[in-house]
Amino acid sequence: MRARKRFGQHFLTDPAVLERIGTVLALQAQDKLLEIGPGNGALTEVLYGRCGRFVGVEIDRDLITALKARFTQLEVVNADILRLDFREVFASGDWRVAGNLPYNISTPLLVKLFAVTDLVRDMHFMVQREVALRLCASPGSKAWGRLTVLAQFNCRIEGLFDVSPESFKPAPKVWSRVIRLTPRSEKLPLSDLDCLETVVRTAFSQRRKRVSNALKSFDFDWQAVGIEADTRPDQLSVEDFVKLANIFALTSRAKAQEETEQ
Numbered sequence: 396m397r398a399r400k401r402f403g404q405h406f407l408t409d410p411a412v413l414e415r416i417g418t419v420l421a422l423q424a425q426d427k428l429l430e431i432g433p434g435n436g437a438l439t440e441v442l443y444g445r446c447g448r449f450v451g452v453e454i455d456r457d458l459i460t461a462l463k464a465r466f467t468q469l470e471v472v473n474a475d476i477l478r479l480d481f482r483e484v485f486a487s488g489d490w491r492v493a494g495n496l497p498y499n500i501s502t503p504l505l506v507k508l509f510a511v512t513d514l515v516r517d518m519h520f521m522v523q524r525e526v527a528l529r530l531c532a533s534p535g536s537k538a539w540g541r542l543t544v545l546a547q548f549n550c551r552i553e554g555l556f557d558v559s560p561e562s563f564k565p566a567p568k569v570w571s572r573v574i575r576l577t578p579r580s581e582k583l584p585l586s587d588l589d590c591l592e593t594v595v596r597t598a599f600s601q602r603r604k605r606v607s608n609a610l611k612s613f614d615f616d617w618q619a620v621g622i623e624a625d626t627r628p629d630q631l632s633v634e635d636f637v638k639l640a641n642i643f644a645l646t647s648r649a650k651a652q653e654e655t656e657q
Contacts, residue, residue: 406434406435406437406563406564407437407438407495407521407558407562407563408437408562408563408564409558409561409562409563412558412562413437413438413440413441414441415556415573416438416441416493416519416521416573417438417441417442417445419519419555419573419575420442420491420493420519422442422445422446422491423445423446424445424446424447425446425447426445426446426447426448426491427446427447427448427450427487427489427490427491428442428446428448428449428450428490428491428492428493429450429451429452429484429485429490429491429492429493430442430449430450430451430452430492430493430494431452431476431492431493431494431495431496431504431520432452432453432454432476432494432495432496432497433451433452433453433458433462433469433471433494434453434455434458434495435458435461436461436462436465436466438493438494438495439451439462439466439469440465440466442493443466443468443469444468446491448470449466449468449469449470450469450470450471450472450484451466451469451470451471451472452472452474452476452479453471453472453473453474454473454474454475454476456473459471459473476500476504477500477503477504477507481507481508481510481511481514482511482514485511485514485515486514488513488514489514489515489516490514490515490516491515491516491517491518491519492508492515492517492518492519492520493518493519493520494520494521495520495521495571496520496521496522498522498523498526498567498569501520501522501523501526502526502542505520505530505542505546506542506545506592509545509546509548509549509550510588512549512550512578512579513578515578516577516578517575517576517577517578518550518575518576518577519555519573519574519575519576520573520574520576521558521571521572521573522571522572522574523567523569523570523571523572524557524569524570524571524572525569526542527554527572527574528572529542529543530542530543530546530547530552530574530576531543531552531554531574534629534630534631534632535629535630536629537629539629540599540602540629541595541596541599544591544595544633544636545591545592545595546576547633548579548582548583548585548591548633548636548637549578549579549582550576550577550578550579551576551577551579552574552575552576552577553574553575553576553577554572554573554574555572555573555574555575556572556573557570557571557572557573558570558571558572558573583633583634583637584637584641585637585640585641586640586641586644586645587640587644590640590641590643590644590647591636591637591640593640593643594610594613594636594639594640594643595636595640597609597610597612597613598610598628598631598636599628599629601628602627602628602629603627604627604628605624605625605626605627606622606624606625606626606627606628606631607624607625609628610628610639613639613643614646615639615642620638620639620642621638622635622638622639
């Protein structure tokens with residue numbers, strides 16, 4: 396099948412890389428696996444038969460018939476992965492997720508998956524190497540940003556190995572990296588995930604400004620928070636953002652209660 400640009404398709408064709416992904420996943424007979432974008436079935440073929448339940452979500456209707464005919468026990472879902480109700484699919488919990496993520500949707504898809512990490516055991520993805528570096532970045536680096544904070548709050552992240560453009564057809568212009576994301580069994584105490592996302596998004600929309608200016612609308616008492624007001628957003632740790640999000644959640648609830656009483 397010809398790769399379609401509108402779906403961001405780059406089919407992985409290198410047998411050595413495919414087998415290596417299968418090795419790092421180390422599927423067991425009782426596992427439940429969801430593959431994002433099985434495409435022409437190259438990775439599916441490596442993983443097929445190694446787990447108890449196997450679901451593939453593919454947006455390209457022209458690939459569905461071939462996938463169903465080739466892998467009769469594969470549960471093929473023709474859907475846009477960004478619109479999929481993961482809570483419904485993962486309702487039984489303890490799912491494993493894998494896939495070669497299209498570069499154009501990797502960030503919004505990861506953010507969507509972070510909201511259901513309570514139902515996932517681990518995730519193995521092929522992503523653009525730049526995205527992998529962002530996920531594993533440290534505070535103060537250029538790669539540290541919104542995606543990093545949300546990822547590291549929710550998961551432990553490992554970069555496993557790099558994959559050259561020549562391993563794909565058509566070859567992308569960038570290198571890729573296979574990563575493992577393991578949801579944290581114990582997370583930092585957080586009152587409201589939406590509040591964390593709001594604070595992080597607002598802060599990094601003006602990442603070069605002082606944090607007191609970037610988050611001016613939140614009216615934080617920086618001395619009470621324990622964060623220097625002239626610190627830049629990209630210098631704050633995950634713990635710092637969680638602290639700010641909890642304060643924001645508390646003040647939002649108090650304000651809502653005050654408005655109700657009035």
